[in-house]
Every structure is written in C-alpha cells, then in structure tokens.
Amino acid sequence: MNPIVTSNDIIETYFRYIMTRFPLGKTDPEIREQVRTVLEKGKDRLFRGPILEIMPPYKKGRSLKSLSKNYSDLVALFSKNGNYPVERELFLHQEKALERISTNNIIVASGTGSGKTECFLFPIIQYCLENPGKGVRAVLIYPLNALVEDQIERLGKYLRGTQITFGKYTGQTPRKAVTSAEREKEPANHLISREEMRSAPPHILITNYAMLEYMYAVNLISWACLFMKKENESINP
Known part of the structure; x- marks a missing residue:
C-alpha cells in the first residue's frame, strides 16, 4: 500500500x-x-497526514518445521492442508514462546501483526492433536466480539481437515440448532449454536469475559462439566 x-x-x-x-x-x-x-x-x-510510523522488522527465528520435535503433529497437519508454511522463518519471539510454553507460563508483548496469536494457538492445536476425545481443551477469552470473530476465521483455516472442534459462545451465538442450509456453510468441526456446544462441547471454546462470568454464575456445575465431559454425558445449562 x-x-x-x-x-x-x-x-x-x-x-x-x-x-x-x-x-x-x-x-x-x-x-x-x-x-x-x-x-x-x-x-x-x-485533513492531517498521512502520518507514518516506521517500525523496524522483527528478528527472525527458526521455522516451525525445525521445531518438529515438540510440534510434529502440527507440522504434519500444516504440511498436509497447506494452511501455514512450515518452512517459513518464525519471528524470534514466536520461536521462544513455542519452546517455553510447554513448561512455563508466559506473557508475549509485541506489536500488532507480529503473530502473537500463533504463540498460544499452535501449542493448543498440537495438544488437541495429541489428546483427542471429548471435552474442552482450551478457552480463549477476548474483550471484544470483533476479536472473537477474527479468531473464528483463523481457527477455521488452521483446523481444516481435522476432528478438532471449535466454537464461539457469546451473546451473538444462536441458542437453537441452525438450519441445514446454514450448517452446510460451515465446516463440520465449527460448532455454531449453543445447542451444539452444550451437547458436545468444543475442544477450543472462544468467548468473552462477560459471557464466561455469566456461564459460571448462572450454572456453575454444568459448565464445570465441560472440562471433564465423558462419553454420552449431556450438559444442560
């Protein structure tokens, strides 16, 4: 531009x-x-401007493929569906985050567009690939619904061709099951109604802090079951 x-x-x-x-x-x-x-x-x-902000390039690190010792399933997935170039160099802060997150709690502070999301999303996807089954594996909390929508699109891209389910639970999420026509517009692993998520909680649940508080305040016991859901167990919040 x-x-x-x-x-x-x-x-x-x-x-x-x-x-x-x-x-x-x-x-x-x-x-x-x-x-x-x-x-x-x-x-x-x-009018004022244009106002330009010159930002130095972020330092480069190794590629995701070179980290395949800890991310072998993720590398295999991206190599198959082509949704992320596994041989492209990561930024250095991404590399460090991916190496440390398995054994440490971390905070990543970096600029817009520097790939902060991948710092936690890649380890989550790797964990889901290693641990298939029922129940929520991760909860992503965002302050704005617009950010939730952005992550839904990104997850749809990265999780294409997998059995890892994901869904957003916000005030905009419809309560009842959608029509078959609406269902066909989305991949099968994208749960798009509250009814779907209650019957089979997604592996990756995306919500905002207000809705998360509501879920626990209104029906703490049922939503606690999300994280220990067993085969054929129903949830009725």
Whole structure:
C-alpha cells in the first residue's frame, strides 16, 4: 500500500461526499466550482497526514518445521492442508514462546501483526492433536466480539481437515440448532449454536469475559462439566 496515494484517495472521496451530500451550487456550476476551491484552500484544516510510523522488522527465528520435535503433529497437519508454511522463518519471539510454553507460563508483548496469536494457538492445536476425545481443551477469552470473530476465521483455516472442534459462545451465538442450509456453510468441526456446544462441547471454546462470568454464575456445575465431559454425558445449562 502506498500511503501517499491512499491518503489522496481518501481525501478525494471525502470531497466527493461533501459535494454530493451538501449540493451547494447544484444548479450553478460556477458556484459549485467556487465551493470546491474554498475547500481545496482549507485542506490543511480539514485533513492531517498521512502520518507514518516506521517500525523496524522483527528478528527472525527458526521455522516451525525445525521445531518438529515438540510440534510434529502440527507440522504434519500444516504440511498436509497447506494452511501455514512450515518452512517459513518464525519471528524470534514466536520461536521462544513455542519452546517455553510447554513448561512455563508466559506473557508475549509485541506489536500488532507480529503473530502473537500463533504463540498460544499452535501449542493448543498440537495438544488437541495429541489428546483427542471429548471435552474442552482450551478457552480463549477476548474483550471484544470483533476479536472473537477474527479468531473464528483463523481457527477455521488452521483446523481444516481435522476432528478438532471449535466454537464461539457469546451473546451473538444462536441458542437453537441452525438450519441445514446454514450448517452446510460451515465446516463440520465449527460448532455454531449453543445447542451444539452444550451437547458436545468444543475442544477450543472462544468467548468473552462477560459471557464466561455469566456461564459460571448462572450454572456453575454444568459448565464445570465441560472440562471433564465423558462419553454420552449431556450438559444442560
């Protein structure tokens, strides 16, 4: 993306909006041109920027494939479905996180777009591949539903072709089972209704802190069963 070109495009789009939303001089081309000239001269008052932030590149580490001793199942999965280039170099903070997370509690502090999500998501997927069966393996908690939606898309990509189930449990999650047409739009391992998740809790549950508090406050015992669900055991929150 060229920031100068993009900035000029935004300014021009805003100019067109002003000229069409407030049709000054609509019947008189001369007045209309005068209005545009005034706006052009006052451009510095209407707009600022573009403001550029120069960020140095993150240090590179080893590839996911080189960490296959601890992530052999994950490497095999990505090599098969092609949803992550296993030979591409990780960022150094990703490599360190993936190496340490199996034996330590960690905090990853890094910039936007630096792959923080993969620092915890890859170990979770590896764990799920090693430990198939019933019950929730991980709970991902986000402050905003928009972030939840972003992670649902990412999980759908990474978990394609697996039996690892995932689903979001937020205020926007429908209560009842969806229609067959809606069901066909999503992969089978994406649970999209509360009814589905109650009958077969997903391996990876994505929610927000408010809904998590609600689940435990309203029906603590039933939701505690999520983490120790046995074959043919039902949950009725």
